[in-house]
Each structure stands twice: as C-alpha cells, then as structure tokens.
Amino acid sequence: MTVENDAIAEVARRFAESIHAERAATLEALAAEREAAQRLLAALRREHERQTASATGAFIAGLLIGAAVGVAAVALLNPRSGRDIRQTLAARASVTRQSFAERLRAAIAAGQRAAAEREQELWREYRKRINEPPSSDPSTTP
Known part of the structure; x- marks a missing residue:
C-alpha cells in the first residue's frame, strides 16, 4: 500500500506543480496584458490631447479669419x-x-x-x- 500511497502523493505533487506553473503563467500573461492596455490608454490620451489642441487652434484661426473678413467687408461696402x-x-x-x-x-x-x-x-x-x-x-x- 505504501507504493500506491507514494504514487498518489507523487501524482498530487506533480499536479500541484502543474497548477502552480499554470497560475504563474496566467498571472504573467495578465500583467503583460495590463501593461499593454496602459500603454494603449496613454497613447489614446496623447492623441486626444493632440486633436483637441488642433481643433482649438483651427477654431481660433477660423474665428480670427471670419472677424477679419467681416471687418474688411464692412470697411469696403459701407458708404459712411x-x-x-x-x-x-x-x-x-x-x-x-x-x-x-x-x-x-x-x-x-x-x-x-x-x-x-x-x-x-x-x-x-x-x-x-x-x-x-x-x-x-x-x-x-x-
């Protein structure tokens, strides 16, 4: 019976090692996925900030151009x-x-x-x- 008990103990030990190795691999994969997601979010934030700055600049430029055109139109077309x-x-x-x-x-x-x-x-x-x-x-x- 000791041979059977030793065999069962050995199988249980190997199973535990296998589960431990699988758990460690899963945790490493999750950590890598988390890091990749954080990099992606940082890149998306930078892109959003770039687009916001670009849109704000375009709005201000359009506002200034529109004001200049309006002033020029009034100056040229007004008889007084x-x-x-x-x-x-x-x-x-x-x-x-x-x-x-x-x-x-x-x-x-x-x-x-x-x-x-x-x-x-x-x-x-x-x-x-x-x-x-x-x-x-x-x-x-x-």
Whole structure:
C-alpha cells in the first residue's frame, strides 16, 4: 500500500506543480496584458490631447479669419465713414437707453395703477359682503 500511497502523493505533487506553473503563467500573461492596455490608454490620451489642441487652434484661426473678413467687408461696402458710424451708434444707444428707462417707468406706473384699482375693487367687494344679511340657505354659503 505504501507504493500506491507514494504514487498518489507523487501524482498530487506533480499536479500541484502543474497548477502552480499554470497560475504563474496566467498571472504573467495578465500583467503583460495590463501593461499593454496602459500603454494603449496613454497613447489614446496623447492623441486626444493632440486633436483637441488642433481643433482649438483651427477654431481660433477660423474665428480670427471670419472677424477679419467681416471687418474688411464692412470697411469696403459701407458708404459712411467710421466717425459717422460711431456717432450714429452712440445716438442709437442713448435713445435706446432713454426709451428703455421711459418704458420701465411707464410699466411700473401702470402696475401701481392696476394694483390700486384692484385694491379698491376688493375693498368694495368686502364692504358689500359685510353689509349683506347672512343667508339662511346652506347651499349658497361659500
């Protein structure tokens, strides 16, 4: 029986060594995969940053070119001088500012008038209800 026990022990030892070797190989493969994934993520981050910087630069360049074209178009196509345009814009701004202030004052006054009228209406209704005799019919009470 010892020969059988020794054989079983030997098979068990070899099996354990095999499993240990398989486990070590699996862990090494997983570590290599993890490292490769980290390198890939780093490369993707660098590419994203490069594209973002490129897109930002393209946007700013487009914005500047568009502004330059707009300024050139206004300068070439506008029949009035810069001084005339500035004076016109300043006059419009002051008129708009004044008209806004006037409209605001008028709106506030209208709101105050409407509130006063509603208050008087509510007081009239209150006095009317106070002076009415109590109703004996329970269906008419609010």
